[in-house]
Amino acid sequence: MRRSGLLLPLVLFGVLALVPGLRAAGVPLGGFWPLLLERVIVFAIAAMSLDLILGIGGLVSFGHAAPLAIGAYTVAILNEANVTEAALVVPCAMVAAGVFALLTGAVALRTRGINFIMITLAFAQMVFFAVSSLADYGGEDGYTLFSRTRVLGHDWLGANNFYVSALVVLFGVWLLLRMISLSRFGRALAACRQNRVRVRALGLDPFAIELVAMVIAAMICAVAGVLMANEAEFVSPAYGGWQRSGDLMVMVILGGIGSLHGAILGAFVVVLAEEGLGRLTQHWPLIYGPGLILAVLYLRGGLAGIGVRRG
């Protein structure tokens, strides 16, 4: 098990809560930074859900953009059908992503290691091409939403309220995943990462445990997809692109694998790198790419791992 203090996650949530806090105190806060942090929060939800299977379960999924795209496209498809109520949209997105994870996970989990990586990548690519060919929803060009999703009739996902709502979801997801990871199921999942044979010897079924974890992760990630579609008021196949899957993995690793809250740090660094470096130079990948390589080679344990021992 990893020792995970509560200090850093609470500091992170405190920092994220500064924006609405300052706004409530009457500081006129707008423009670049709050929007950037909105993106950080949404990506953090997706990355945190990946951390459940990647960090705790040790399953290297290179296809986590797929549930993200499924969530986002559920919003678009229901939007086209004039359904914008979150009480319908969110369950639909979660079920769709859950079923997808159940079917593809059942195939992918038959294999280990490199095969698992390549198969999850391939299935995500399948989603990418499938949504690219949805001509009714913009095909490769993407689809602009008519209106944002409403929550029980309230405008909670509107531009003014989005930040707080997303932050509440992130906090809820963090609590939920923390509870899962500390539960009997979470410990069994971590045990699958360490030694499947012993798990089986204990009378547990590693395949079932890992499959359930993949379904849970996909369902949470679909919520991030719903939020992402609302934040941009736009969905496109790029949501499910392989680079997006890669970015999510980078967030988890950079932030600190298996720590959950590390996903927030990782999302912050990656979003800031893309947006911040993108303002500096259009060739920002020339900094981001080598930085990533160096981080993998030298920064073990990620940002959240600095000062924390792993056992």
Add this chain to the structure above:
Amino acid sequence: MILFVVQALNGFQLGMLLFLIAAGLTLVFGVMKFVNLAHGVQYMLGAYLGVTFAAHAGGFWPALVLASVVAGLAGLVLERLIFRHLYGRSELDQVLATFGVIITLNEIVRVIWGSSPLELAMPEGLSASFQLMEGLRYPVYRVALAGAGILVAVLLAFVVNRTRVGMLIRAGASNQEMVGALGVDIGGLFRLVFGVGAMLAGFAGVLAGPLVSVEPGMGENLLILAFVVIVIGGVGSIRGAFVAAVIVGLVDTLGRAMITDAAKALLSGPASARLGPAVASMLIYLVMAAVLAVRPTGLFPARA
């Protein structure tokens, strides 16, 4: 019927292209257990170098040789600088670091050659088409490409199965430490495999150049297809890569042509036009899932 023949030929030729990429990837993984996502970059590099050499070094044929060699050398440089630090690290680290390499090299290509797609002219001797059957002319170049793929496959099969180097490669794949303990320079052997793999991918890039638009990121779509090929064929197996490449090439190309028609015939109305392409693009992944459901290690696993 004519359409079917044309699509089958195109599919086979796509399969050969995939084989050229998958061969290097599967050998590198077989010998060194190294996951190289950046293998598609070699393909892209080959195509770009092909464009440049064709313009400045006297046409397609010198470009084919030069670009393949330079792409291979570039692969060796990457191996020296980055990849060799990743041997023995977790697959996750390998995936992430090579992901970083893709991001970096795609951008370097963008800086050097620009973002807009380039074109590579067909070699003059092969730019004609010939009468394949009644009412069907087929480009000579595509046949030549398929021929080149078959030639490389035969050559690789011979080297791997019949020569001393091939014996060492196979031995290295089954037990690397033991081969090293017997006094074989396993590092050198691996650099050889890696260089040849990179060269083949570059070679494939130049060959594909006249048929596709040469642009940044062109390697990744093909790389993911090559992954599907390796997964279906069985990691580490040249024979598996060849068979699976042909299957994937045919299923993808024929599927796109036929499913759309089939959907039109079965479902009437606008739904068919929508469903057809979506299903067609998913077909190879469904084939992959089906193969894995029956044989989790692929059709021809390299070892028992």
